[in-house]
Amino acid sequence: MNILTANSPTAELQARDAAHHMHPFTTNADLASKGARVITRAEGCWLTDSDGHRILDAMAGLWCVNVGYGRKELADAAARQMQELPYYNTFFQTTHVPALNLAAKLAELAPGDLNHVFFACSGSEANDTNLRLVRTYWQEKGQPERQVIISRWNGYHGSSVGSGSLGGMKGMHAQGGMPIPGIHHIDQPHWWAEGGDMTPEDFGLARAQELEKAILEIGQDKVAAFIAEPIQGAGGVIVPPETYWPEIQRIVDKYGILLIADEVICGFGRTGKWFGSQTLDIRPDIMTIAKGLSSGYQPIGGSIVSDEIAKVIDATEFNHGYTYSGHPVACAVALENLRILDEEGIVTRVRTETAPYLKEKFESLTDHPLVGEAKIVGMMGSLALTPNKETRAPFQAEAGTVGYITRERCFANNLIMRHVGDRMIISPPLVISRDEIDTLIDRARLSLDEAHAQIEKAGIK
Numbered sequence: 209m210n211i212l213t214a215n216s217p218t219a220e221l222q223a224r225d226a227a228h229h230m231h232p233f234t235t236n237a238d239l240a241s242k243g244a245r246v247i248t249r250a251e252g253c254w255l256t257d258s259d260g261h262r263i264l265d266a267m268a269g270l271w272c273v274n275v276g277y278g279r280k281e282l283a284d285a286a287a288r289q290m291q292e293l294p295y296y297n298t299f300f301q302t303t304h305v306p307a308l309n310l311a312a313k314l315a316e317l318a319p320g321d322l323n324h325v326f327f328a329c330s331g332s333e334a335n336d337t338n339l340r341l342v343r344t345y346w347q348e349k350g351q352p353e354r355q356v357i358i359s360r361w362n363g364y365h366g367s368s369v370g371s372g373s374l375g376g377m378k379g380m381h382a383q384g385g386m387p388i389p390g391i392h393h394i395d396q397p398h399w400w401a402e403g404g405d406m407t408p409e410d411f412g413l414a415r416a417q418e419l420e421k422a423i424l425e426i427g428q429d430k431v432a433a434f435i436a437e438p439i440q441g442a443g444g445v446i447v448p449p450e451t452y453w454p455e456i457q458r459i460v461d462k463y464g465i466l467l468i469a470d471e472v473i474c475g476f477g478r479t480g481k482w483f484g485s486q487t488l489d490i491r492p493d494i495m496t497i498a499k500g501l502s503s504g505y506q507p508i509g510g511s512i513v514s515d516e517i518a519k520v521i522d523a524t525e526f527n528h529g530y531t532y533s534g535h536p537v538a539c540a541v542a543l544e545n546l547r548i549l550d551e552e553g554i555v556t557r558v559r560t561e562t563a564p565y566l567k568e569k570f571e572s573l574t575d576h577p578l579v580g581e582a583k584i585v586g587m588m589g590s591l592a593l594t595p596n597k598e599t600r601a602p603f604q605a606e607a608g609t610v611g612y613i614t615r616e617r618c619f620a621n622n623l624i625m626r627h628v629g630d631r632m633i634i635s636p637p638l639v640i641s642r643d644e645i646d647t648l649i650d651r652a653r654l655s656l657d658e659a660h661a662q663i664e665k666a667g668i669k
């Protein structure tokens with residue numbers, strides 16, 4: 209077989225991709241007939257494809273490239289570590305320097321008494337760890353009947369059997385026998401789509417109180433934990449009403465339920481503070497981390513747990529771990545990534561400069577005929593597309609039709625913006641500049657205009 213390169217003809221790359229590569233969350237047969245876009249290199253917030261187009265990446269890869277592409281320090285950290293110690297495990301009474309340093313750095317950054325880290329290679333794996341961790345915790349505390357984990361419909365916690373079960377994506381549950389037993393889903397605080405005539409504040413309270421109802425129904429002594437993203441990401445960047453999290457916190461405190469904040473997207477500066485829990489004033493017992501932890505340069509995730517949980521778990525043998533838990537190269541890169549975020553003041557700059565600027569520009573898109581609301585916190589935002597801003601009505605066309613058309617226009621205009629149903633979402637690299645924000649908004653507006661013209665012409669309502 210000849211090895212193709214980034215300079216090989218696009219058609220040849222696409223044909224080989226279609227013949228052998230199965231893409232995640234994709235109807236591969238459709239993609240094969242169309243050809244995947246081949247991304248060959250990237251710098252800052254910009255991707256280059258095999259046809260030489262320069263594309264503004266308003267999704268930071270998959271919500272993860274927080275420091276932007278092309279940071280040589282991260283490549284150097286990986287190369288150094290590979291030469292010094294490319295791999296060793298931490299299972300059998302051994303450790304290594306990158307893992308112990310990264311764990312200590314995370315303890316320093318994490319709020320409250322979240323001081324202990326169990327490493328995984330992804331967010332999915334970390335949430336699988338959490339599932340077993342909270343159940344083991346209660347077992348060790350002499351309450352083995354506390355097994356149920358409450359989570360939310362349309363939450364996203366990963367794609368393994370365990371984490372996919374914790375998540376509330378019905379399309380995922382329909383394939384492969386999920387959810388596993390012992391997971392109970394409550395409704396999401398998605399006011400735009402589900403709030404009806406209620407005010408956002410009343411709706412936020414009502415949705416939080418579903419947690420209390422569920423606890424009482426299942427039995428307070430049977431519930432181990434509640435897991436949620438501070439702001440739902442993959443579900444469509446759903447920013448909860450302000451009343452939601454304080455009420456959730458009251459309920460988990462009242463019933464002594466462990467709170468797991470899934471910070472895989474919200475963590476590492478995305479919301480303008482180090483963690484979404486700080487922005488939303490939540491006090492979790494466990495935080496799930498991945499994505500921005502290494503800015504996506506290496507696959508790494510983990511669970512940061514409280515002193516209390518660590519004390520209980522550490523007293524027994526926790527029969528769990530991954531070959532690559534705390535992989536030295538991934539840890540070295542993550543540590544360097546955290547240094548960059550910290551020393552270059554990237555998180556602070558997001559909070560005080562670029563996120564407020566982006567918010568103003570992003571919210572100005574609500575004057576567009578297709579856009580019903582614009583929601584944004586830090587560097588994660590969404591636009592609700594609607595045929596009727598007053599009633600917040602969905603389109604009569606199948607959900608996602610207009611979102612898909614809009615995303616295709618963005619793609620054609622060299623802007624990566626995703627759609628979740630008929631919500632358009634962004635999550636740009638945290639290093640995006642004001643000029644780049646202007647470009648993002650200009651291209652988004654142009655794409656919305658084109659999508660609007662296209663759906664009018666096609667008679668889509």
Ligand SMILES: *Cc1c(COP(=O)(O)O)cnc(C)c1O
Binds near residue numbers: 332364
């Ligand atoms: C992406 C994501 C995950 C899963 O992480 P992977 O690294 O893809 O396994 C879990 N939780 C949230 C909130 C995510 O956005």
